[in-house]
Amino acid sequence: MLIEILFIFLFIVLNGFFSGSEVAVIATRKTRVTELEKLGKKNAQTLHKLKSNPDRFLATVQVGITVVGAMASGIGGASAIRALDPYVKSIPVTLISSYSEAISVAAVVLVISYFTLVLGELLPKSIALKSPEKIALIVARPILMFSKITSLIVSFLTLSTNTFLKIFGLQLYSQKSFxxxxxxxxxxxxxxxxxxxxxxxxxxxxxxxxxx
Structure with missing residues (x-):
């Protein structure tokens, strides 16, 4: 059970990494990134690549969040439910023991959702907003590497997004209107x-x- 809890915690931390990265990169202005490149700041060029292709960057982040979320629920969540079910079933209340599996699922989902929301979303995004430039430079290289690893999925999602934008008559993102x-x-x-x-x-x- 301890191993499953550690896995869930790891996936929540990874979720926080992607969520914080999204806010940090978006909040850092491209003009400032150009200045950092001129100053020779480490990873400034990598950050510039992410800023130059926002659709691909957002798709990469979303793939990461979706994958770690699915892993947290599928691997850790399933094990936690199996471990919790016997305890719920042993409660001397007919209504509760009869629906022990459903109650176990609901309990695990609520707990995972709470920690994902706080530790995997709100906290990392708040931290990223306080120091977007610093964090963006730190996460730029790992995000770009993940983008290359998942390039086929990211390309498909980017193409799909742009296609739907055209269908709904919406303009594609333009750096000119930044x-x-x-x-x-x-x-x-x-x-x-x-x-x-x-x-x-x-x-x-x-x-x-x-x-x-």
Whole structure:
């Protein structure tokens, strides 16, 4: 039973790795990655490759999350249910003992879901948001290696996603639209609040958008 619990914990940690990687890479701006490349930062070029192909990166992360989730439920979960079932069946309540297997499944699913949500999703994503650049540089190489290992699956998922985007009349992701007009205006407002821009400069920049 201890081995099964360790496997479940390992898969949850791997889930957290992929979830945190997704947030860290997305939160790191491509302009900053270019600066890091010029500074010769380790793994900056690898991170640039991930940022240059967001569809493939997201598909890679999703494959990883799906695989470790299935492994946690299929291998660890099944063993935990078999171990828990005799204890539930021994409870001297007819209704509970009659549905011991279903109750065991529900209990294991709830426990695994809780720890997956907290340790495999919320915690790693919160950490990634606090230091996206640092974490993105750390995870870039492992993610790229995993992308190469699962290249056929990732390519199929990327093609499928782009096909459905076209069917629904939606545009494919474009690096040209990475920073929107609203984001620029938000940066200007924040710059004015901290004294980086004068009110006159803010008005001038806003007038450029109105003119275009």
């Amino acid at each position: 920073v929107t007009e609203e984001e620029i205006k938000m940066f200007i407002r924040e710059g004015k609040d901290i004294g980086f821009f004068e009110p006159e400069e803010e008005k001038l920049i806003h007038s450029v958008f109105e003119f275009t």
